[in-house]
Amino acid sequence: MAHNFFPGSLGIDSAGTSITYPDAMNLAGITTISACGGPEITFGSGFNVFGSDPTGLLPLASDSPQHTVGNMDRMGFTPEQIVAIVTGSHTLGGVHAANSPNLTTEDFAPFDSTPTVFDNNVFKQTLAGNCRIPFDCFLAQNETYRPFVERFAANQTAFFESYVQAFNFMMLFNENIFLGGKIRHNLNLAPLTPPTTTCPESLSERKDCGFVGIHQPQCEAKGCCWSPVSPNPKNIPWCFFKTSTEQQASAAAPAPAPALAKREKRGCPFAV
Numbered sequence: 327m328a329h330n331f332f333p334g335s336l337g338i339d340s341a342g343t344s345i346t347y348p349d350a351m352n353l354a355g356i357t358t359i360s361a362c363g364g365p366e367i368t369f370g371s372g373f374n375v376f377g378s379d380p381t382g383l384l385p386l387a388s389d390s391p392q393h394t395v396g397n398m399d400r401m402g403f404t405p406e407q408i409v410a411i412v413t414g415s416h417t418l419g420g421v422h423a424a425n426s427p428n429l430t431t432e433d434f435a436p437f438d439s440t441p442t443v444f445d446n447n448v449f450k451q452t453l454a455g456n457c458r459i460p461f462d463c464f465l466a467q468n469e470t471y472r473p474f475v476e477r478f479a480a481n482q483t484a485f486f487e488s489y490v491q492a493f494n495f496m497m498l499f500n501e502n503i504f505l506g507g508k509i510r511h512n513l514n515l516a517p518l519t520p521p522t523t524t525c526p527e528s529l530s531e532r533k534d535c536g537f538v539g540i541h542q543p544q545c546e547a548k549g550c551c552w553s554p555v556s557p558n559p560k561n562i563p564w565c566f567f568k569t570s571t572e573q574q575a576s577a578a579a580p581a582p583a584p585a586l587a588k589r590e591k592r593g594c595p596f597a598v
């Protein structure tokens with residue numbers, strides 16, 4: 327494995343090296359994929375976005391397919407990579423009523439018949455009309471994406487090859503990609519417009535952005551909000567993530583489907 331450590335947010339060891347949350351997510355994903363029979367992916371650190379979803383751009387299950395495709399497109403994913411990394415990753419695990427009550431009433435509803443095996447069954451079942459996530463259903467129906475769903479359903483080796491390529495691409499991200507800058511391999515990206523972020527006013531909306539003992543300068547250097555609570559019997563975080571105004575608006579609106587933040591669900595490599 328290639329470890330290109332640099333100062334980050336998961337702490338610094340005695341040698342002065344560290345790893346960021348997204349790097350840790352990627353490493354956990356690679357390890358899981360391998361353990362479940364999927365392709366071997368070489369880990370590369372360097373994803374320098376600190377914390378989870380700092381700009382509010384990670385996909386929500388309630389986002390329209392056009393919105394998600396638009397974001398992934400501007401990040402530089404090709405249609406083949408989108409199908410491989412999104413539907414392909416949904417070969418493992420499934421949806422949970424606790425996280426996605428609009429998608430299932432079951433405690434755990436697997437995406438395919440082999441939820442612990444990294445294989446191409448998910449593509450076969452999606453083509454047969456058994457898709458659990460609207461975005462995967464969209465990909466299987468859309469003329470741009472369907473050919474890749476069909477190819478991966480018919481050929482697991484082709485799926486694995488495209489998946490490794492897409493995962494490698496995902497590992498190259500850094501904060502500049504969200505801001506429309508260049509990433510390490512000179513992609514010519516159209517600018518993305520990050521949503522406006524604010525510090526949530528409600529204590530219940532606070533998501534911990536720090537660690538025990540963090541001080542205001544360290545917290546603010548991470549781009550997070552700082553506001554002490556005293557007394558604090560419920561252990562409300564003093565250092566917490568900003569939220570996007572877009573998310574706040576959708577949370578306030580009587581949305582037809584609950585706006586469950588993907589980053590809040592367990593087990594998804596895009597989430598914390």
Ligand code: HEM
Pocket residue numbers: 385386387394411412415416418419420421422423425426459461588591592593594595596
């Ligand atoms: C880009 C659009 C995506 C959407 C809309 C999406 C949506 C979802 C949703 C709604 C769930 C079910 C959550 C639950 O009920 O617990 C889920 C699960 C999952 N997603 Fe995604 N996802 C996307 C991309 C990805 C990507 C890129 C990866 C991996 C690189 C991924 C990996 C997973 C995994 C492994 C699970 C299963 C989690 C578990 O069983 O606990 N997803 N996704």
